[in-house]
Amino acid sequence: MLKIKKTIYDQLLEHASREDPIEACGYLVEKDGEIIKHYEMTNTDQDREHFSMDPKEQFQVVKEVRAAGMKIKAVYHSHPETPARPSEEDIKLAFDPTMSYVIITLLKDSGDRIKSFLIKKGVVENEIIEIIE
Amino acid sequence: MKIKVNGEEQAVEGSSISIAQLLKLNEVENPGMVTVQLDGEFVDKDNYEATQVKENNEVEFLYYMGGGSV
Numbered sequence A: 001m002l003k004i005k006k007t008i009y010d011q012l013l014e015h016a017s018r019e020d021p022i023e024a025c026g027y028l029v030e031k032d033g034e035i036i037k038h039y040e041m042t043n044t045d046q047d048r049e050h051f052s053m054d055p056k057e058q059f060q061v062v063k064e065v066r067a068a069g070m071k072i073k074a075v076y077h078s079h080p081e082t083p084a085r086p087s088e089e090d091i092k093l094a095f096d097p098t099m100s101y102v103i104i105t106l107l108k109d110s111g112d113r114i115k116s117f118l119i120k121k122g123v124v125e126n127e128i129i130e131i132i133e
Numbered sequence B: 001m002k003i004k005v006n007g008e009e010q011a012v013e014g015s016s017i018s019i020a021q022l023l024k025l026n027e028v029e030n031p032g033m034v035t036v037q038l039d040g041e042f043v044d045k046d047n048y049e050a051t052q053v054k055e056n057n058e059v060e061f062l063y064y065m066g067g068g069s070v
Helices: A006-019 A055-067 A088-092 B019-025
Strands: A002-005 A025-031 A034-041 A050-052 A071-079 A100-105 A114-120 A123-127 A129-132 B002-005 B008-011 B016-018 B034-038 B041-043 B052-054 B058-063 B066-068
Touching (some): A006 A071, A006 A129, A055 A071, B019 B034
Parallel strands (some): A002 A034, B002 B058
Antiparallel strands (some): A050 B066, A100 A114, A114 A123, B002 B008, B016 B052
C-alpha cells in the first residue's frame, strides 16, 4: 500500500498538467511509511510518449533524500493521453524491484487519475493508494 | 575490506572487487541499465569489469528510470 498525503497527490496532478503535453516524471519520498514529499525530475526525452531521468539529477536527489533521513519509495510519470496503467515500455523498463511505479493520467474519464503498481520481472501487480490528510 | 554502497557500509571479501562483481553481489540483474559513481565520479559502463573498488571507496548505483505511455 502507498500512503500518500493529499497535498502531494494534488501536486502530482498539477505537475502532470503543467508538463502537458510532455510526460512529467519524478520521485516520491517516504518517511515513517508515508509519502511526504515529491521531487519533480527533468524528462530528458521531452516527449509526450516517453520519459527518461537524468542520472546526474537522480544521484543528487538520492543523496539529498538519504541525508535527510528519508527514502525514495516510488517513481512516477504521467500519461498525457492514455490511462494510468503500465505500457509495454513501462513494464520492460521497470528495472528497480524496490520501487513502486506510479502513473498519473490526464484523462478525466478513465477512473482513478493516479495508480500505483509493483513491477517485478515483467509481472505487474496493482498497489492500493491510500490518500491521507 | 569495508566499502560504502549507496550510503551503507558493506563488507566484501578480499582487497578489491570489480564494479561488475559488486553489482552482482548486490543482486543487480541488468548492470547495463545501472549508472555507477565511484567516489563521486561516473564510471563508464564499458569499464565495469576493469574498474576495481578498494578499501574505503564509496560506490553509488541507481537504475535507469524511464518509460512511456505506448
